[in-house]
Amino acid sequence: MQIYGFNKTTLLDYPKHLAATIFLGGCNFRCPFCHNASLVTKLYSQPTIPVEEVFSYLQKRKKILEGVCITGGEPTLYAELPDFIKDIKSLGLKVKLDTNGSNPSMLESLVQNSLIDYVAMDIKNSKEHYGFSVGVPNYDVTPICESVSYLLTDPVDYEFRTTIVQEHHNEQDIHSIGEWIRGAKAYYLQSYQDSGDVITPGLNSHTIETLQTFTKVLTPYVQQVSLRGIS
Numbered sequence: 001m002q003i004y005g006f007n008k009t010t011l012l013d014y015p016k017h018l019a020a021t022i023f024l025g026g027c028n029f030r031c032p033f034c035h036n037a038s039l040v041t042k043l044y045s046q047p048t049i050p051v052e053e054v055f056s057y058l059q060k061r062k063k064i065l066e067g068v069c070i071t072g073g074e075p076t077l078y079a080e081l082p083d084f085i086k087d088i089k090s091l092g093l094k095v096k097l098d099t100n101g102s103n104p105s106m107l108e109s110l111v112q113n114s115l116i117d118y119v120a121m122d123i124k125n126s127k128e129h130y131g132f133s134v135g136v137p138n139y140d141v142t143p144i145c146e147s148v149s150y151l152l153t154d155p156v157d158y159e160f161r162t163t164i165v166q167e168h169h170n171e172q173d174i175h176s177i178g179e180w181i182r183g184a185k186a187y188y189l190q191s192y193q194d195s196g197d198v199i200t201p202g203l204n205s206h207t208i209e210t211l212q213t214f215t216k217v218l219t220p221y222v223q224q225v226s227l228r229g230i231s
Contacts (some may be wrong), residue, residue, distance in 0.1 A: 017066040027074040030135030032200035067094035076103035101147035119158040126176035159186040166204040178221035
């Protein structure tokens with residue numbers, strides 16, 4: 001397992017839990033608005049953190065930390081992810097998985113084996129514009145649909161989330177996403193922010209007013225819809 005980043009303490013990445021965040025590298029998407037571009041396009045030039053170093057810290061802090069968030073990149077690309085999570089769970093820590101939903105079989109296996117406690121799945125755009133927003137022309141959304149359908153059965157605590165970008169998302173896209181995830185427990189809209197490490201610079205965020213309009217559009221479809229990271 002190649003670890004490319006380690007945030008030792010966060011109150012933001014795992015809702016209602018004091019957690020650490022582990023960043024894995026590599027992704028099958030090339031989202032223009034990706035805020036961890038170096039973990040996608042420049043992976044082999046990035047320094048890694050020894051797994052032993054990470055687990056040494058978790059062992060020392062296991063009575064203070066409540067959980068670990070595993071993010072990326074796309075964590076489910078790693079065949080060794082289940083064993084890695086088992087080692088984390090052996091410390092008595094909860095595990096949150098951030099995923100793009102492109103590996104539904106891995107997602108389902110992790111849930112069924114009680115290896116993850118919370119899933120945050122990205123919805124990149126409406127089905128019609130998915131390829132545009134993941135940087136893969138003509139992308140087949142079938143695996144994404146499978147992951148969405150699975151989470152909608154409520155097998156584990158979960159949320160859907162979308163980073164909203166002016167050049168990628170309009171009101172019709174939001175309606176379409178709402179229809180797609182109808183009945184979801186929680187859906188968060190995150191306003192795009194240029195991290196300085198994006199795949200396509202020059203993108204823009206929507207206004208607060210537009211984002212608020214999008215939440216109103218989604219209200220009939222989703223049990224809880226909120227804006228996140230809006231200052």
